Amino acid sequence: MTKPWNTIVRKPKNNRYRWLIYLALAAVYIWAFAGIPFTGIKETAVQITKAIVTGILSPDWGFVYLPEGEDLLRGLLETLAISILGTFISALLCLPLAFWAAVNMSGSRFVSGSGKMVLSFIRAVPEIVLALMFIKAVGPGSFAGVLALGLHSVGMLGKLFADEVENMDKGPVEALLSSGANRLQILWFAVIPQVLPGFLSYMLYRFEINMRSATILGVIGAGGIGTPLIFALSTRNWDRVGIILLGIVILITIIDLLSGVIRKRLI
DSSP states (O other): OOOOHHHHHHHHHHHHHHHHHHHHHHHHHHHHHHTSOOOOOOTTHHHHHHHHHHHHHSOOGGGSOOTTSOOHHHHHHHHHHHHHHHHHHHHHHHHHHHHHHOHHHHSOHHHHHHHHHHHHHHHHSOHHHHHHHHHHHHOSSHHHHHHHHHHHHHHHHHHHHHHHHHTSOSHHHHHHHHTTOOHHHHIIIIIHHHHHHHHHHHHHHHHHHHHHHHHHHHHTTSSSTHHHHHHHHHTTOHHHHHHHHHHHHHHHHHHHHHHHHHHHHHO
16 A cells, blocks of 8 residues: 655655754764863772772671661661651642642642742752751751751652642532532542542652662761761772662662552552
């Protein structure tokens, strides 16, 4: 069966657009690589790399638990606590912002647009910048990490929550409106039952991200396992770096598996 004449005519045009996209992508990559300065490889690079690999492959198992002071287990538990509290705080703070940014809740695109702008502004500030600011305000430690993660996560969770509210079924809302229900009753009986599973799923996803971010924030003094990690890196104690990295990988893997199972049950 022969193809229609219009398909045969459009094919060269589509191929031309495709090659233009390829050329544009190639130009972007060339520009990006050209902006990376390359000053060469140091003469001691091989020796340092060998020392790092040797230390990581032979981790310091004695650092797993130290009765007298800071160890791997305490650092991982502190990082886990920072992630949990940061996610919980962000979930509470972003709820009113999410309903503000949802078009079907605010009733006006101008109102919802202003809510989306607020969430975008919060989301644009990196958590490491917020952590540095909170360290100056409240001092170094876990509290600064919790505040940084809690505030930064508001922007992303608020956007995801707002999308969930906008995509919900309008049938229950219209049914309650026709029966004379007020706004609070509509919110409690029609909106929350629909969006709650999605909210919990997004919270778990954000918790996984916060777990990784809490590790980085500890490097700048915001508590958690990142603090002993930066000390081990600065002193070139590679075997301790190895056991810390191994603990981080195991903890994050367990959290990913558990949150994946919980999300499947929620959705």
